[in-house]
Amino acid sequence: MKAFGFDWRWRASDELISVEDYRRAARRHVPRMVWAYVEGGADDLRTVAGNRSAFDDWWLVPSVLAGHDTHDLATEVAGLPVSMPVLTAPTGFNGLTRWSGDLDAIRAAERVGTRCVVSTASTWSVEEIADAAGAQHAFQLYPGSGGVAAALMRRAWDAGFRSLFVTVDVPTVGNREGEKRAGMGVPPVLTPRRLLDVSRHPRWAYDVVRHRRIGGRNLASGDGVTAALASIEVQERHLVQSRLNWDDLAWMRDNWKGRLHLKGVLRAEDAVRAVDLGLDGVVVSNHGGRQLDSCIPSVSALPAVAEAVAGRAEVLLDGGIRRGTDVIKALALGADAVLIGRPCLYGMAVAGDRGVEHVLTILRAEIERGLTLLGVRDIRDLDRTHVRPAALGDQNGISMPVITTQ
Template structure:
């Protein structure tokens, strides 16, 4: 196990915003990898509108409120967090930087929050457990092979992962055109031009060749290029549209800890998820990477929070790029948020330290904004803290 991931961030060019980290990340990875990080499905309407939805709300500024401190602490799925932002499950994070999921988990710990480790992670369940001090969460797909997903649940439980997050919005892969056009389809396609493009990113290329963190380590252990292809094939072969509520009931019966269901976009589905026994839902459209032209998650959030918020915890992801975005989501009914692309921007731009800095930026923006809003804690946030644009 590699120890002590460190990068020094200093000087006038240090990123000041998540967008700054996005720009740095774009300059650090090959075009194929950037397409995988950044693209959405089809014409990417949902990807765009996830971001644009936050522009429909203003923060409600109040003055002379004697707000002398802001409390961002929350308790989600039995886990106390210093920040209401978790790192979302991100498949193949090692393609962005070899620190991958382990580096992201360590960064989350430093910020007082947690990583939701993807089933498709570049570090195995056991590697992340051995390399971290806290108990993180595990993300599971309801794949075709029940023996495989039972094994993953058992490994997560035995390794100390405390909550299970079941992603239910990938019965098939979304039509991610940028990935297909740049060779990141399944399996990836390399051409001389793409190899040359990777060579212009020497830091990334060295990390890739030296550490080989582009295999889905929970599915196969082989670090070779063949192992990488094989692991992706295992995942692809296990995708199935023939999953239903009985599959979720079976998962609930096997997992004794907190269970959240990710990919919920309709209040009726949220209600049924909670009736089955889920402890929470994650309002998510997979970052615009699955069903295109579905509504933005921020628009779907209020109705779901109203329907099940008194019975279960409601989280959301999609389009968050700033502390004010998190505040808006919490005011509209979320108990906490997850961030995916911001995680990968930090990872691609600066490894573990980059992810830690992204979380620091989000925290500082939230504290600053809530101070100027006169709101002392995230528990006080409600619709009264917002003004509609129209």
């Protein structure tokens, strides 16, 4: 319903003005079990917290009287043109957050002018997503055994995907204690208390029962709980493999004719080895803190990786982005673009595709405002001169006292 040009159905946008606002709202839209999956991580959540706090290790250093009134945020990532250096990250089982989640992300990204990296564990099949998309997107793959990964590569290619992101930081599933405590096991553990919590989210429960989009459609056919459990079993049996090595990645490079990125890189030497194999890019990522706890934050690993690759391939950052200034810091530290996962899930939980679109729009506005205040017109002009370590110290990293004069 519109009156005088105002959409009264979207009054929530008046109150939700930041990603953090969406995070708080999203928690109220899904049961605790689902929230544990969306927001949780491994062990003591140190890496989850570190991904955020590590951005505080850097200050922005602005220039004044720069004379810019417009900004150029457009770029290209994995051969895909984007209107800003922010793409949606691959997040599995989005149907738990909202039944239409994978399509919500696609529609929102396209309206904003960016692209998605579609997960192997999406609750819509790669063919369904390709049919619904109006533009080309990228596909994420867990490399595995038994021909499952090879079959997924063929399906993605036949569906029109030409950019592949291979995730390699899941040789085993991280110890996600929060999910276990909330009952998010295989199968899920439903107690009277948890069922009561589900009953407090009738819209979510109705969508789950009606649409049955909770499993990984690329991994198992069918709907509902049985298919969901089957897809999780396929993922853990065939796509989570501790024996995978660089020869497997070389095989994938030989057999994928499009753009190929390696996701889950934190060491500079691993990035260099990937580029030497002919990969087109790397994603600096610790899987959102869901794998190895006490792991180096993504943005802390970024400068060394970017320096080692030195323009030979694209460098993307995944993990901890919540503000436009986070994006700016990542670009200044050597990233070509960033991926966002949880922020999209927040928007998805609150308002589907419109929520995801609004989250992306918020980040875009924050990037533009940040560039204006920083005195930078083009994102390609961002470099290490625009950031400075927050901690004062000597070259050995020893903290020094701040001396002031009276």
